[in-house]
Amino acid sequence: MITVSRLLRQPATLVCLAFLLLLVVAAVAAPWLAPYDPSAVNVTGRLEGPSAAHWLGTDELGRDQLSRLIYGTRIALRASVQAVGLALVLGVPAGLVIGYFGGWWDRVAMRVVDAVSSIPALLLAFGVIALLGRGLTNAMLGVSVIFAIQLLRLTRGMVLAERELPYVDAARVLGLSAPRIMFGQILPNVAGPLIVQSSIYLGFAQLFEAMLSFLGLGVDVGDASWGQMLDRSRAYVGDQPWLPVFPGLAIMLTVLAFNLIGDGLRDAMSGARAPAPTWKPPPVRLVPAEPTRALLSVRSLTVAFPGAATVVEDVSFDIAEGEVFGLVGESGSGKTMTALALAGLLPPPGAVTQGSVRLAGRELLGLPDHELAALRGPEIGMIFQDPQSALSPVHTIGRQLIEPLRTHEGLSRRAALDRAAELLTLVGVPDARRRLGDHPHQFSGGMAQRVVIARALAAGPRLLIADEPTTALDVTVQCQVLDLLLDLRERFGMTILLITHDLGVVADVCDRVAVMRAGRIVEQAPVGGLFTTPEHPYTAALLAASGGAHA
Amino acid sequence: MPDRPLLRVENLRVSYEMGRTLWKARRFDAVKDVSFTVAAGETFGLVGESGSGKSTTGRAVLRLVRPAAGTIEFDGHDLGAFGPRTPRWYRQAVQVVFQDPLASLNPRHLVAKTLTLALRAGNDGGTGGVDELLDQVGLARELGGRYPAELSGGQRQRVAIARALAVRPRLVICDEAVSALDVSTQSQIIELLLKLQRELSLSLLFISHDLAVVRRISHQVGVMHLGSLVEQGGAEEVYRRPRHAYTRMLLDSAPVPDPVVQRERRARRRAPQELTEEEA
Numbered sequence: 001m002i003t004v005s006r007l008l009r010q011p012a013t014l015v016c017l018a019f020l021l022l023l024v025v026a027a028v029a030a031p032w033l034a035p036y037d038p039s040a041v042n043v044t045g046r047l048e049g050p051s052a053a054h055w056l057g058t059d060e061l062g063r064d065q066l067s068r069l070i071y072g073t074r075i076a077l078r079a080s081v082q083a084v085g086l087a088l089v090l091g092v093p094a095g096l097v098i099g100y101f102g103g104w105w106d107r108v109a110m111r112v113v114d115a116v117s118s119i120p121a122l123l124l125a126f127g128v129i130a131l132l133g134r135g136l137t138n139a140m141l142g143v144s145v146i147f148a149i150q151l152l153r154l155t156r157g158m159v160l161a162e163r164e165l166p167y168v169d170a171a172r173v174l175g176l177s178a179p180r181i182m183f184g185q186i187l188p189n190v191a192g193p194l195i196v197q198s199s200i201y202l203g204f205a206q207l208f209e210a211m212l213s214f215l216g217l218g219v220d221v222g223d224a225s226w227g228q229m230l231d232r233s234r235a236y237v238g239d240q241p242w243l244p245v246f247p248g249l250a251i252m253l254t255v256l257a258f259n260l261i262g263d264g265l266r267d268a269m270s271g272a273r274a275p276a277p278t279w280k281p282p283p284v285r286l287v288p289a290e291p292t293r294a295l296l297s298v299r300s301l302t303v304a305f306p307g308a309a310t311v312v313e314d315v316s317f318d319i320a321e322g323e324v325f326g327l328v329g330e331s332g333s334g335k336t337m338t339a340l341a342l343a344g345l346l347p348p349p350g351a352v353t354q355g356s357v358r359l360a361g362r363e364l365l366g367l368p369d370h371e372l373a374a375l376r377g378p379e380i381g382m383i384f385q386d387p388q389s390a391l392s393p394v395h396t397i398g399r400q401l402i403e404p405l406r407t408h409e410g411l412s413r414r415a416a417l418d419r420a421a422e423l424l425t426l427v428g429v430p431d432a433r434r435r436l437g438d439h440p441h442q443f444s445g446g447m448a449q450r451v452v453i454a455r456a457l458a459a460g461p462r463l464l465i466a467d468e469p470t471t472a473l474d475v476t477v478q479c480q481v482l483d484l485l486l487d488l489r490e491r492f493g494m495t496i497l498l499i500t501h502d503l504g505v506v507a508d509v510c511d512r513v514a515v516m517r518a519g520r521i522v523e524q525a526p527v528g529g530l531f532t533t534p535e536h537p538y539t540a541a542l543l544a545a546s547g548g549a550h551a
Numbered sequence: 552m553p554d555r556p557l558l559r560v561e562n563l564r565v566s567y568e569m570g571r572t573l574w575k576a577r578r579f580d581a582v583k584d585v586s587f588t589v590a591a592g593e594t595f596g597l598v599g600e601s602g603s604g605k606s607t608t609g610r611a612v613l614r615l616v617r618p619a620a621g622t623i624e625f626d627g628h629d630l631g632a633f634g635p636r637t638p639r640w641y642r643q644a645v646q647v648v649f650q651d652p653l654a655s656l657n658p659r660h661l662v663a664k665t666l667t668l669a670l671r672a673g674n675d676g677g678t679g680g681v682d683e684l685l686d687q688v689g690l691a692r693e694l695g696g697r698y699p700a701e702l703s704g705g706q707r708q709r710v711a712i713a714r715a716l717a718v719r720p721r722l723v724i725c726d727e728a729v730s731a732l733d734v735s736t737q738s739q740i741i742e743l744l745l746k747l748q749r750e751l752s753l754s755l756l757f758i759s760h761d762l763a764v765v766r767r768i769s770h771q772v773g774v775m776h777l778g779s780l781v782e783q784g785g786a787e788e789v790y791r792r793p794r795h796a797y798t799r800m801l802l803d804s805a806p807v808p809d810p811v812v813q814r815e816r817r818a819r820r821r822a823p824q825e826l827t828e829e830e831a
Contacts, residue, residue: 175642504806
């Protein structure tokens with residue numbers, strides 16, 4: 001339903017749908033719409049240009065071009081729908097079965113698919129015609145086989161991914177039969193891309209029909225087909241230059257319409273190209289703040305998204321040099337948005353509407369993007385939850401580590417590599433020198449997070465923002481990474497803003513903590529006090545909910 | 552306590568194909584020689600880190616993977632004797648709740664449709680309908696008309712539990728069933744599971760990496776490490792007096808919301824030599 005309403009908001013798609021509707025009407029109502037009989041020969045009025053009597057002119061036998069064009073719609077649509085329909089009926093169920101059962105089925109079927117895919121569609125069409133005789137249906141059969149093979153491949157690929165999802169397992173555990181799982185559960189979830197692909201194939205099929213008719217392998221000579229009209233016009237184009245124009249236009253517009261509808265469907269289903277928000281965030285209202293001795297001083301920070309409620313509201317806290325400050329809350333509490341706002345990394349269209357963020361006395365809000373970018377690295381380092389997605393999978397660790405060193409410190413390649421190895425050793429990656437040449441997938445989760453930390457440290461930040469740095473890790477590994485963070489604080493006086501949902505982690509490493517809920521800080525206290533005498537009922541509830549192991 | 556356990560797993564081994572050459576597959580044992588029992592109406596907690604084989608054990612009981620060796624007995628029936636098609640009664644007797652409640656519900660089906668399908672799968676004279684199921688898991692009836700994407704994480708997990716209950720199972724396998732939820736939602740779902748266990752005398756095989764959660768819900772606990780069950784016993788027993796070194800490390804690693812405890816632990820970690828002396 002969402003898809004349909006999104007589709008109706010795309011003007012280009014609407015125009016194409018309207019054009020398609022026009023074609024369908026023309027095909028169905030051809031006898032009533034066509035001003036003349038499409039095969040009525042009129043030798044006296046041959047090769048005329050457009051006129052009041054013959055809007056699009058006449059051909060070499062004096063037949064009305066407009067009437068032939070209208071009747072041609074029938075052939076065009078029939079050929080396309082036939083070819084794609086047959087392909088769907090053959091390809092999709094086969095793809096579902098092969099993808100779902102896998103194993104030997106899959107291996108054998110895919111080799112056959114590979115073999116058939118290596119034959120060009122047109123050649124296959126020739127082959128079918130040679131075997132079964134001329135005619136549109138036979139010609140399109142060859143095209144259909146190629147489409148079916150490609151739809152099979154597409155379906156199989158999606159089913160391979162889909163069958164691993166727990167909802168399919170749940171259906172199996174309920175004892176649903178394999179056909180019901182394939183057609184009832186999986187098919188609706190892979191239908192979207194198939195519909196898109198089919199729409200584009202309708203356009204292709206139209207092209208093939210025109211091509212085959214043009215080569216004289218499609219329709220019978222008497223029937224009106226766009227491709228055939230184009231073919232005949234070649235001989236007489238010298239006498240009547242209008243002849244190829246209209247069938248050519250008809251083919252082009254129809255193929256274009258199918259393709260644009262395919263694009264539109266894809267966008268509507270993926271939610272891409274959503275109408276750009278017209279919301280222009282109001283300029284930041286800077287809150288005057290008294291000077292503090294804190295390294296980071298946040299006052300009345302407010303973050304808003306258009307349409308949605310304010311996600312961070314009136315948040316204020318100070319972090320002293322060398323302090324580990326925890327920001328704890330459940331999902332949706334605004335803790336991550338707060339951190340992103342500090343680093344100037346709010347995802348658009350979100351924006352800071354008011355407040356003050358001062359790092360070592362310097363106001364960060366309202367700074368232009370390039371100045372903020374220059375601060376990230378040397379002033380503010382960040383690490384995130386999933387280390388593997390924070391690292392680029394195609395580049396070596398060494399390359400990813402020396403990049404910040406060369407940009408921010410201006411080191412030579414050689415010096416940067418030395419420093420990178422030093423950093424890796426610092427965060428506890430053994431055999432650092434050799435591991436610089438490794439790719440991220442060669443590291444375990446804990447080691448990858450160490451690498452991410454090393455990269456954040458590369459430019460020597462004064463403040464390290466760690467957003468759920470250990471949530472994706474096993475407890476024994478979490479323990480080591482938290483030890484590492486505290487170690488860095490001890491050795492370099494690093495200031496750390498730790499964002500987490502886990503009160504155990506807060507108790508483990510934080511000096512002070514702020515509890516966030518629904519965008520606001522409900523309580524802020526030194527760690528000792530928060531756990532023994534929580535003031536806010538929400539804090540108490542949170543403690544009660546997570547107090548399993550020592551209760 | 553009944554004499555015969557509801558579920559008996561003995562010397563279970565499950566191996567996965569790691570890659571294959573043309574002739575031979577390289578295999579890797581995800582579960583090695585695991586034995587445990589689940590008593591009727593009780594909860595067995597299976598705890599371990601990622602890759603420990605705890606989920607694979609659950610999947611073997613669900614017959615989603617085929618064991619390489621060992622026996623699984625449910626209520627005296629040997630699963631090995633089932634043949635390729637799992638009998639209907641077993642599909643109804645054993646159900647599952649997965650970790651990611653969004654992925655475990657078909658995104659194209661309304662909640663009511665998901666539940667109707669489940670009810671139909673188990674339809675042998677049951678009286679309840681979709682509304683009764685929603686009542687049972689504490690969801691408003693009008694939520695039946697929503698898609699999974701329109702629900703909160705906790706609500707989705709309740710739907711997944713309702714789907715499992717639809718066929719009136721005797722054993723429900725909870726595979727990290729509360730791990731993706733916020734702590735307060737986690738508590739509510741655990742409360743719900745405990746309530747359902749009381750009312751329906753359900754047995755639970757509760758698989759989780761979260762030691763605190765497992766302790767709260769389990770009667771018996773097994774600790775898995777690298778495919779093996781390194782320790783098992785009564786829940787309080789295992790937590791208070793862990794015998795295996797790995798269990799001890801696991802318990803010490805999970806941070807508890809108490810700064811004093813955490814400070815002591817860190818001090819101990821930093822001075823491992825003193826610890827050995829103390830132990831010696």
